[in-house]
Amino acid sequence: MKSLLERLRVRRLATTFTILATLSAGILIGSVVAHGVKGQESQVNSSDATPLKIPPARELSTDFTKIAKEVGPAVVNISTETLPKEQQQSRRRSGQRLRPMPQNPDNGQGDDDDDQDQDQGQGGMQDFFNRFFGMGPDQAPDQQAHEALGSGFIVDPKGYIITNNHVVDKADRIYVKLSTDPDGNGPGHPAKVVGVDKATDLAVIKVDTDRPLPTVKLGNSDGAQVGDWVVAIGSPLGQVGTVTAGIISAKNRTIEPGARGQFQHFIQTDAAINPGNSGGPLVNMAGEVVGVNTAIFTQSGGYQGIGFAMPSNTAIDVYNAIIGPEHKVVRGSIGITFQPSVSSAVQRIYGVKNGVIIRGVTPGMPADKAGLKAGDVITTINGRPVKDGDDLVNDISARKPNSTVELGYLRDGKQSTATVSIIDRSKMEAALGQSSGDDDDNTPNNGTDASQSKLGITVSDLPPNAPGGIHGVLIQSVKPGSFADEIGMTDMSGYVISSVNKQPVHSKAEYNSIVSGLKSGSDVVFNVVDPHHPKDGGILLGGTLP
Numbered sequence: 001m002k003s004l005l006e007r008l009r010v011r012r013l014a015t016t017f018t019i020l021a022t023l024s025a026g027i028l029i030g031s032v033v034a035h036g037v038k039g040q041e042s043q044v045n046s047s048d049a050t051p052l053k054i055p056p057a058r059e060l061s062t063d064f065t066k067i068a069k070e071v072g073p074a075v076v077n078i079s080t081e082t083l084p085k086e087q088q089q090s091r092r093r094s095g096q097r098l099r100p101m102p103q104n105p106d107n108g109q110g111d112d113d114d115d116q117d118q119d120q121g122q123g124g125m126q127d128f129f130n131r132f133f134g135m136g137p138d139q140a141p142d143q144q145a146h147e148a149l150g151s152g153f154i155v156d157p158k159g160y161i162i163t164n165n166h167v168v169d170k171a172d173r174i175y176v177k178l179s180t181d182p183d184g185n186g187p188g189h190p191a192k193v194v195g196v197d198k199a200t201d202l203a204v205i206k207v208d209t210d211r212p213l214p215t216v217k218l219g220n221s222d223g224a225q226v227g228d229w230v231v232a233i234g235s236p237l238g239q240v241g242t243v244t245a246g247i248i249s250a251k252n253r254t255i256e257p258g259a260r261g262q263f264q265h266f267i268q269t270d271a272a273i274n275p276g277n278s279g280g281p282l283v284n285m286a287g288e289v290v291g292v293n294t295a296i297f298t299q300s301g302g303y304q305g306i307g308f309a310m311p312s313n314t315a316i317d318v319y320n321a322i323i324g325p326e327h328k329v330v331r332g333s334i335g336i337t338f339q340p341s342v343s344s345a346v347q348r349i350y351g352v353k354n355g356v357i358i359r360g361v362t363p364g365m366p367a368d369k370a371g372l373k374a375g376d377v378i379t380t381i382n383g384r385p386v387k388d389g390d391d392l393v394n395d396i397s398a399r400k401p402n403s404t405v406e407l408g409y410l411r412d413g414k415q416s417t418a419t420v421s422i423i424d425r426s427k428m429e430a431a432l433g434q435s436s437g438d439d440d441d442n443t444p445n446n447g448t449d450a451s452q453s454k455l456g457i458t459v460s461d462l463p464p465n466a467p468g469g470i471h472g473v474l475i476q477s478v479k480p481g482s483f484a485d486e487i488g489m490t491d492m493s494g495y496v497i498s499s500v501n502k503q504p505v506h507s508k509a510e511y512n513s514i515v516s517g518l519k520s521g522s523d524v525v526f527n528v529v530d531p532h533h534p535k536d537g538g539i540l541l542g543g544t545l546p
Contacts (some may be wrong), residue, residue, distance in 0.1 A: 063285050067231050068243045070287045073179045073214040074154045075280060077235045078163055078205075079187055080171035151234035151280030152176070152205065153289065155319065157212035162315055163279030164294055165196045165203040176207045179214075179241065195322035197329045199263040200314055201294055203279075204322045216281055219288025221311035224248055224267060232271040232293055232307070234280025246271030253308060255295060262393050263331075266308035267291045273307040282309040291315075331397035333425035334405075335365020336372065337536055340389040343487070345523040345542035349501055351413055355379040356392045360537025366421040372409065374537040375502075375527075379415075380408030397425060451515040454545075455524070456482020457489065459497065461508045470534050472498035473511045483524070487543040492528055498538055499527040520545050 059065075150167030154160070161176065168174055177188035194204040224230075228248045236242050250268040254261045269282060273293050282291035291309025298304045321329040337360040347353065355377045361368045372378075378386055381395050382405060399405060399422045408417050452458050456479035462472065475495050478484045499505055500514045501524065518524055525542030 063229075064231060064243070064245055067283055067285070067287050068233070071153075071216055071231075071233055071281065071283050071289075072241055072243070074216045075179065075233045075241070076152045076154060076161060077177040077188070077240045078150045078152050078161075078167055078191070078279060079175045079177070080150075080168055081173040081175075082170055083172045149235060149238055149276050150278040151276065151293070153216045153233075153279075153281045154213050155215055155218065157215055159207040159209045159213055160194070160319075160323065161191070161205050161207070162292060162319055163203050163205060164292065165198055165201045167279045168193055168203050168205060169196070174205060176205070177240070195327035195329075197318045197322065199329070199331075200310055200318055201264065202292065202310060202315055202318045204319055216283075217286075217288045218312055218316060219284055219286065219290045221267065221290045221313045224251065224284060224290045224311075226250060229285050230269055230271055230290065231283045232269070232273050232277060232280060233283065234273070234277040234293060236272075236274035236276040238276055242277075244272040249306070255297075255308060262390075263314070263397070265311070265314075265390070266294065267311055269307050269309060270305045271307060272303045274303050275301070277307075288312075330401065331425040332399040332401060332403070332422040333365075334367045334370075334396055334407075334420045334422065335362040336360065336367045337362075338378075338389055338392070339540055342540055343542050345544055346525050346540045348523050349525045349542065350377060350540075351410065352377050352379075354388070355386050355410070356389050357540060358537065359539060360535055362535070366423055370407075370418040370420040372407070372418060372420070373411070375411070377410040378407050379410055380406075382406050383408070396422065451512065452479065454483070454515060454518065456484040457497075459508060459511060462496065466496075467531055467534055470496055470498070470529060470531055472496040472505045472529065473508050474531075475528070483543065483545060487541050489526070489528070489541055494531070496529045496531050497526050498529050501525055518545060 150163060152161040152163030152167070155162055174191040174193070175188035176191045181188060189207040189209075191205045191207045194206050196203040226248050230246060230248055232244050232246070234242060246269050248267055249270050251265075253266040253268045254264060255266065256264060267282065267290065269291075271282070273280075273296060277293045280293045281289040282293055284290050290312045292312070292315050293307060293309045295308040296303065297306035297308075318329055336358050338356045339359050342350075342352070342357060346357070350357065358367075358372060358374050358376045358378065360374050361372055378392060380386060381392070386392050386395075396405070401422055401424045403422045404419055405422060406417055406419050408415065410416075458476040458478075459473040460476055462470065462474055466474075473496065475489070475492050475497060477493055478489050480490070484490075497505055497511065500511065503514050505511045505514065522545045523542060524545055525540055527538040527540055529538040530536060
């Protein structure tokens with residue numbers, strides 16, 4: 001005899017199955033009703049239904065509509081082809097001439113950096129700041145032809161077009177499709193490279209034409225303001241003539257540190273731009289081009305609301321130089337490296353309110369011949385105060401080689417002046433590329449550092465095989481969370497501290513003596529030198545002791 005509990009459980013299960021069965025039947029019946037049965041449509045009398053009519057077309061004109069109509073015809077689609085190496089060699093052997101790609105005189109880094117810009121998923125900054133033209137992450141191997149896609153805009157009715165250097169870089173064939181070209185009519189018009197400028201990632205190409213082509217209106221990018229509406233036009237992901245809108249999110253953005261970013265100060269926008277937009281125009285509400293779409297910040301490979309455009313004023317200057325007789329941009333230089341920014345502690349120790357602290361002076365270059373030294377602070381150019389490193393670079397680079405400039409500078413608190421010649425920047429970069437420093441990094445003497453408790457740094461005397469001309473103490477380790485960690489010395493193990501608060505250091509004992517005199521509230525500034533590149537001078541890092 002079953003217990004009461006077992007009978008209740010059987011009854012509950014039976015009820016459950018009944019409910020599920022009922023639901024299943026309901027679903028089946030509902031499906032029949034929803035789909036109807038054969039011939040049921042004829043049973044509905046629709047004689048009282050009123051037919052729909054397509055209304056007359058209405059133009060809801062907006063500023064965006066007007067801009068798209070005015071600027072769109074001058075925006076072009078650019079496709080390129082890079083032949084496999086074997087085919088290039090075959091063409092050379094058969095006597096056919098390959099079009100030479102102009103070389104940018106301002107590139108001191110070689111072509112490897114440009115290849116890295118196109119890699120996806122390699123880690124580091126380029127995972128986020130990706131150049132974008134039609135090549136995906138799975139690029140074709142060397143035995144296949146590489147194809148890429150980008151945009152550009154016509155600035156001269158004779159067929160001159162501004163685009164990005166990375167759109168046409170290393171291409172063996174370049175084709176341009178105009179807005180008036182029919183779809184499916186081949187790859188487009190063959191184009192030639194007039195010149196490129198890798199420092200700004202800009203290029204000028206030209207198509208032959210038997211009629212004047214539509215052109216864009218160029219605007220003054222200095223007048224663009226954060227919050228202004230802008231429109232991006234181009235061929236994202238191959239969708240020719242795509243128009244998107246957004247605002248200017250920021251100005252003067254530098255996305256690559258060091259020398260590579262010296263001439264790249266971008267307009268940031270949230271207008272949707274994607275792979276294929278590269279080289280296309282960023283347009284203000286007056287229909288004027290204020291930028292050249294160049295890069296995006298992305299963790300997905302596509303649009304995430306942060307794009308970067310090279311300002312139109314920069315593009316105009318580069319264009320004018322490229323269409324000149326030499327077809328290249330020549331920038332002036334005096335042969336120094338400098339620290340782009342300094343902390344307030346560095347400013348107090350060095351007595352600097354404005355100006356640029358020289359990190360290194362290239363031997364044999366104009367600054368060296370004029371007597372300038374590492375640690376000097378350039379304060380004026382021809383009597384005009386120098387604001388910062390960008391101000392210095394912009395002024396000097398705009399000057400012609402073989403001209404001269406008078407620089408005012410501070411050394412040990414004393415004001416002096418020097419007349420310095422201007423040379424071609426490419427010569428300075430070639431000289432910097434010859435920096436020595438292949439010595440092995442040995443770190444002996446793992447003793448206790450007297451400054452560890454106060455600064456968080458463990459140091460040792462320099463090893464016997466240290467590069468000649470270097471003096472100081474070797475950084476062995478930096479304690480996490482310490483004063484040294486907070487001022488940016490975390491990853492500087494193996495570097496050399498050559499001075500503390502402008503006092504030269506030649507040994508660990510000398511270093512400890514200086515450090516022992518530091519107290520809470522003291523400003524502390526280190527000059528830190530990379531022993532593998534001593535000619536670069538040092539970097540100044542500083543702060544105020546807690």
